[in-house]
Amino acid sequence: MATIKWAIMGTGTIAKSFAQGLDSLADAELYAVGSRYLQHAEQFGERFPAQKYYCSYEALACDPDVDVVYIATPNSAHKDNILLCLNHGKSVLCEKPFTLNRHETAEVIRVAREKNLFLMEGMWTRFFPVYRQVREWLDAEAIGPVRMVSADFGFRREGPAEDRKVGLHRGGGALMDVGVYPISFASWVFRQAPSTITGVASLYETGVDDLSAMTLLYPDGQVAVLSCSINTPTQKEARIIGNKGTIVIPEFSKAISATLAVIGEAPVTVTFPLEGNGYNYQAAAVMACLRAGKTECELMPLDESLAIMAQMDELRRQWGVVFPGER
Ligand SMILES: NC(=O)c1ccc[n+]([C@@H]2O[C@H](COP(=O)([O-])OP(=O)(O)OC[C@H]3O[C@@H](n4cnc5c(N)ncnc54)[C@H](OP(=O)(O)O)[C@@H]3O)[C@@H](O)[C@H]2O)c1
The missing domain is CATH 3.40.50.720 (NAD(P)-binding Rossmann-like Domain)
Known part of the structure; x- marks a missing residue:
């Protein structure tokens, strides 16, 4: 080949x-x-x-x-x-x-x-070069054992109500469109599925979720606090918090940099510009x-x-978002 x-x-x-x-x-x-x-x-x-x-x-x-x-x-x-x-x-x-x-x-x-x-x-975001550096920090326990992840992905949708992003028949909604990114990010960090996942969501007139907050509990007691939206712009920031410090990834969905902030030390920021469009x-x-x-x-x-899809199923179950043919 x-x-x-x-x-x-x-x-x-x-x-x-x-x-x-x-x-x-x-x-x-x-x-x-x-x-x-x-x-x-x-x-x-x-x-x-x-x-x-x-x-x-x-x-x-x-x-x-x-x-x-x-x-x-x-x-x-x-x-x-x-x-x-x-x-x-x-x-x-x-x-x-x-x-x-x-x-x-x-x-x-x-x-x-x-x-x-x-x-x-x-899940294209996982392949950005900066994530190799973040993984190295995690593997070296640069911030100590990870206790918590937070990540959000929200934007304000423009377009008609029949847009695929809000069409129930197209598998739309904030969770499906962008919520999958923070969920996948938490999965990448913890390398396992949560034991408990709960969420609240506001629903759009078509029956899909358009703004939600989610909390995940992992088997060893770590947590993730995630949110997503297709009607509200958010920072799209991810934070990984350990008992010795924090890794911050601005715009984690198109990440080019990350900052390692260890308590008592000067923060270190690394930048890996994207080659191509990512x-x-x-x-x-x-x-x-x-x-x-x-x-x-x-x-x-x-x-x-x-496993990620199962978490999204559970959230939709809690919110009553059912796609045609699923009943
Ligand atoms: N990785 C990312 O950054 C990213 C960003 C945006 C979207 N996505 C994902 O990519 C997928 C497509 O999103 P998109 O924004 O590109 O959507 P889009 O602009 O609506 O394009 C979807 C394409 O799918 C084809 N299609 C097949 N059946 C269709 C149907 N029943 N109705 C409408 N189009 C149909 C059409 O191409 P033809 O007319 O040529 O058949 C259409 O142009 C989604 O799964 C979305 O979650 C990923």
Whole structure:
């Protein structure tokens, strides 16, 4: 696999960002674009040229020369789109949140494992270089044993009420759109699932959550305090607090810096500017896995995606947010 041939499924907002990310990788090729409409695929190609444009997702999945498919469709379509690709023998990177719920995630994982194919949730933030430094600090217990994590991800949504971000039928809501980031962050820090998760949420007129606060308790007594919103802009800051100090990551969802503040010492700030637009890092990690013959990425393992989805299911259960077909 000298150059890895990517296919992009869906031609919306994030597909364009991902294509731009691929552009900065010398060993990646945007080979094919698949859309529900040929016109969308060709319009996408005006900005991000590919060799093939397909007018159906199935036609894209059937192309024998595609090495890996990046799925950038609405949340409600992820499961079917992942299965379509896996059933045609394709490796898959699928946007977050992985699927609508735990049952769907369990199904796609089962099929990927049965077929021995690569599959990963596109939790792109984990792959930024600054997180390697944060992990080193954590492993060295630079702030002592971690006691608490706090993280928030909120923004003010612009757009019509039928927007996918608030459509119940599209798997919308703040939790699904951005809440998955702080939950995934806490999971990354603690390397385990919480024993208890509770939350409160305000609901939008469509029935999805639009502002919520969540508290998580871990088996060894640590806690996480998280929040998310699609109607309120927040700092998007993450803090990891140990009994000797704190690590602060400003804008943790697109992190380029982190500050280590140990009690009694001068704070140290490290900066790792992003190369490319940031989406290139997860793409590079996927390609490294494919070249190594791996079917999972250690930085975003499938069982962890499943555990995160189970936490989101529990929060939605508490809030009464039910997607069509879940009853
Ligand atoms: N990683 C990140 O930073 C990030 C940021 C934003 C979104 N996301 C995730 O990426 C996914 C897509 O988000 P987006 O903002 O790119 O959405 P979007 O702009 O609405 O694009 C979604 C695309 O999916 C395709 N699609 C398939 N079935 C559809 C349907 N029934 N209705 C509408 N479009 C449909 C369409 O492409 P065709 O017309 O070509 O088929 C559409 O352009 C979501 O899962 C979201 O959570 C991730």
